[in-house]
Amino acid sequence: MVREILRSMKVTFSHLFKPKVTVQYPDEPVKVAPRFRGRHILRRWDDGLGALHRLHLCSAACPADAITVIAEDNPRDNPISRGERYAKVYQIDLLRCIFCGYCEDACPVNAIVLGPVFELSAYRREDFIVNKEDLLEPHPRSFQKDTFFDSTLYDRPLFALAEFAGHGGVGGKSAAGD
Numbered sequence: 001m002v003r004e005i006l007r008s009m010k011v012t013f014s015h016l017f018k019p020k021v022t023v024q025y026p027d028e029p030v031k032v033a034p035r036f037r038g039r040h041i042l043r044r045w046d047d048g049l050g051a052l053h054r055l056h057l058c059s060a061a062c063p064a065d066a067i068t069v070i071a072e073d074n075p076r077d078n079p080i081s082r083g084e085r086y087a088k089v090y091q092i093d094l095l096r097c098i099f100c101g102y103c104e105d106a107c108p109v110n111a112i113v114l115g116p117v118f119e120l121s122a123y124r125r126e127d128f129i130v131n132k133e134d135l136l137e138p139h140p141r142s143f144q145k146d147t148f149f150d151s152t153l154y155d156r157p158l159f160a161l162a163e164f165a166g167h168g169g170v171g172g173k174s175a176a177g178d
Helices: 002-016 057-061 102-106
Strands: 040-042 067-073 085-093 112-114
Touching: 057 067, 057 102, 102 112
Parallel strands: none
Antiparallel strands: 040 112, 067 085
């Protein structure tokens, strides 16, 4: 019994002089891992159009069924996104989301990414259901900077649509016939 007490005292004293790891959270910024999966961000192309396209594989890949997508034909005179269709309704229920990143992995053009923001709080359930407008990153040519978005944190580039032409992707016909 004395041996166990001495061994535990040794562990205690070995940690006594090590640097502290406690972070005073609201006052000090918290460092997250580079591959941390936090708040969803819908990316834009350089011309400002939304990068969402007609496949909507993110909603199909979501194991929690947290993503709702309703597609509509893209108007030719004033296109909302590139391609034949666009997401008229794009909602994510953050209370159902398990932040697994399958939506990010399923998107062939990296239109949706999971950013570094982990501070998600609200008082009402309705505030956790976020729309496309809430998730879109700021326009590339705007001077308004949003606090949650920093494109240097993403290690996956936004792929051009031409790379997927003829591969059942955005430029070609999908198997589902969207």
